[in-house]
Amino acid sequence: MPKRAVGVVYAMWLGEMLRFWRSKSRIVGALSTPFTFMLFLGPGLSSGFQFQGGGAVDISFFAPGFITMSVLFASLFAGGSIIWERESGILKEVLIAPVSRFFIALGKAAGGVTIALIQGIMVLIFAGLIGVHYVSGIGVLGGIIIMGLSSIGFIGVGVSLASRIESPEGFQMIMSFLAMPLVLLSGAFFPISDLPVWLKGLVYVNPLTYGVEALRWCLLGNSTIPVSLSIAVITLFAVAMLGIGGNLFGRIKV
Amino acid sequence: MLHAIETSGITKKFSEVTAVNNVNISIKQGELFGLLGPNGAGKTTLINMLSTMTVPSSGSARVWGFDVVADASLVRQSIGVVFQDITLDDRLTGRENLDLHGRLYGLGGRIRKQRIEEVLSLVELTDRADSLVKTYSGGMLRRLQIARGLIHRPHVLFLDEPTLGLDPQTRAHIWEYIMTLTKEGVTIVLTTHYLEEADHLCNRVAIIDRGEIVVIDTPKTLKSRLGGDVITLELEDSADIARLYAIYEHDGFATMVSRSSNEISMAVRDGESKIPRVLNLAYNAGISIHSVSLHKPALDDVFLYHTGRAIKDTDNSELQGLMRSRSHSMRR
Numbered sequence A: 001m002p003k004r005a006v007g008v009v010y011a012m013w014l015g016e017m018l019r020f021w022r023s024k025s026r027i028v029g030a031l032s033t034p035f036t037f038m039l040f041l042g043p044g045l046s047s048g049f050q051f052q053g054g055g056a057v058d059i060s061f062f063a064p065g066f067i068t069m070s071v072l073f074a075s076l077f078a079g080g081s082i083i084w085e086r087e088s089g090i091l092k093e094v095l096i097a098p099v100s101r102f103f104i105a106l107g108k109a110a111g112g113v114t115i116a117l118i119q120g121i122m123v124l125i126f127a128g129l130i131g132v133h134y135v136s137g138i139g140v141l142g143g144i145i146i147m148g149l150s151s152i153g154f155i156g157v158g159v160s161l162a163s164r165i166e167s168p169e170g171f172q173m174i175m176s177f178l179a180m181p182l183v184l185l186s187g188a189f190f191p192i193s194d195l196p197v198w199l200k201g202l203v204y205v206n207p208l209t210y211g212v213e214a215l216r217w218c219l220l221g222n223s224t225i226p227v228s229l230s231i232a233v234i235t236l237f238a239v240a241m242l243g244i245g246g247n248l249f250g251r252i253k254v
Numbered sequence B: 001m002l003h004a005i006e007t008s009g010i011t012k013k014f015s016e017v018t019a020v021n022n023v024n025i026s027i028k029q030g031e032l033f034g035l036l037g038p039n040g041a042g043k044t045t046l047i048n049m050l051s052t053m054t055v056p057s058s059g060s061a062r063v064w065g066f067d068v069v070a071d072a073s074l075v076r077q078s079i080g081v082v083f084q085d086i087t088l089d090d091r092l093t094g095r096e097n098l099d100l101h102g103r104l105y106g107l108g109g110r111i112r113k114q115r116i117e118e119v120l121s122l123v124e125l126t127d128r129a130d131s132l133v134k135t136y137s138g139g140m141l142r143r144l145q146i147a148r149g150l151i152h153r154p155h156v157l158f159l160d161e162p163t164l165g166l167d168p169q170t171r172a173h174i175w176e177y178i179m180t181l182t183k184e185g186v187t188i189v190l191t192t193h194y195l196e197e198a199d200h201l202c203n204r205v206a207i208i209d210r211g212e213i214v215v216i217d218t219p220k221t222l223k224s225r226l227g228g229d230v231i232t233l234e235l236e237d238s239a240d241i242a243r244l245y246a247i248y249e250h251d252g253f254a255t256m257v258s259r260s261s262n263e264i265s266m267a268v269r270d271g272e273s274k275i276p277r278v279l280n281l282a283y284n285a286g287i288s289i290h291s292v293s294l295h296k297p298a299l300d301d302v303f304l305y306h307t308g309r310a311i312k313d314t315d316n317s318e319l320q321g322l323m324r325s326r327s328h329s330m331r332r
């Protein structure tokens, strides 16, 4: 049976990879946003911000934000894809196979994380090419782990929403209502040290904030929130969303 | 294990309809069992319950000896299902769809490859196997879907309208293979709109209407119960149907009288000698007849008699099926 389970997880993962590989337009679309923003807005934004105390914000400051943003979108999309698969009957075909839903969900999640990491790492490399300086190779490796943790959490969010929402249109609407505030209130594009109190509150309850902060610490060696706290929060977030998403997926009706 | 499938009072209620009502059937191992009924009769719902996709509202069923609710995963291990709707992934190629299915069912590499080639050549898709499913025609989609249901060689196979929308040649081909499967001992339950096929191939058929089993028997018995011959009249004016129907019912020479939108059929003994009388009755009532035909009872007549509908009237499901798969591929 364990061998069987590995086979199922692999089959689900393989399916995700094949679909990802086929949808080149989706990859280009997903990457063009962070690339364009970094190329044109990065330098423009950086001249507008100053840390209290006078330190200038350079393009490096934005790199973790853009990386996390592409991981976020890829993850929500991967989790949400089950809503289309339910619509088209593909999910029915998978769920009637004599395997536990747990391993099916695990395989899909593994596929989603892989895709999110591929996209995140491409942005990371791109940022390095246009002059962002990473502190160490170990830091970059740690950063990739952080990206993976954030990805798991947001795949869980995507799966949870997709399990409860009937229509793809509804899902898309909720996504656009959710994704933008998450990004804007995460400290991805501004330093969170000197915000008004009410805004700070919102930023600190946003799980994405901790993903960005932990990644910033790994890649650049500095962060506003202590790295141990960031890592603790995103790990907890990943575990919790995995549990909730897995549970809702287990009860999905096709 | 006595029966491959056994249901007892199985029932499914949706909010406003009872889709399947108190159905009791027993299907022997190796039997090829046909489930016939007009659109909305509850065929798909019954198959969904037997294949563990839908939980019954009441009653129970055992498939391959396992309870469909309590031992759902054991049931799933024993069955294969070819759904009425297209459930293929059109972003992948045909071969990839089959390969992922084989992996989900735990087939090892060598066997999987071999079976894939086997089923591909069965449905004559070998040369298109590496094209994206997106580019397949309606008939190709259905053929690939059948191929997929066969890869893992289940004990019990459910086929919901497997030959819908296929050309006669491919249909014959698929049926031939279905026959070899039953010879190998696979139990098959299928629904179809092609009654001649069900007639030739099914060991037994059940006619289901409005969620209830109306009759179960071998096609031969069902036909012979209608009597020796069937006379079918087509009227000039379909407004006269009810009146003429009542006349024949009342006269009592026919073992069974049934009607559809513009035809009246009656089962009689010694049909040739009854035709004059049949026409006389219509003539006396002032009802003009467009055409008369005499034939041996077919399953169509049985169906018409038991459901009051010709299965041709319900054939628009073919269209619906195609529209459904169309809208899916458009959405993606």
Ligand SMILES: Nc1ncnc2c1ncn2[C@@H]1O[C@H](COP(=O)(O)OP(=O)(O)OP(=O)(O)O)[C@@H](O)[C@H]1O
Pocket: B014, B015, B017, B018, B019, B037, B038, B039, B040, B041, B042, B043, B044, B045, B046, B084, B317
């Ligand atoms: N999920 C559902 N919710 C509500 N009603 C349903 C649902 N599924 C089926 N029904 C209803 O149950 C009845 C039986 O439907 P079913 O699909 O089983 O018929 P069928 O015999 O397969 O018809 P067809 O020949 O058109 O495929 C129909 O009245 C249908 O509207």
Ligand SMILES: [Mg+2]
Pocket: B043, B044, B045, B084, B160
């Ligand atoms: Mg049906």
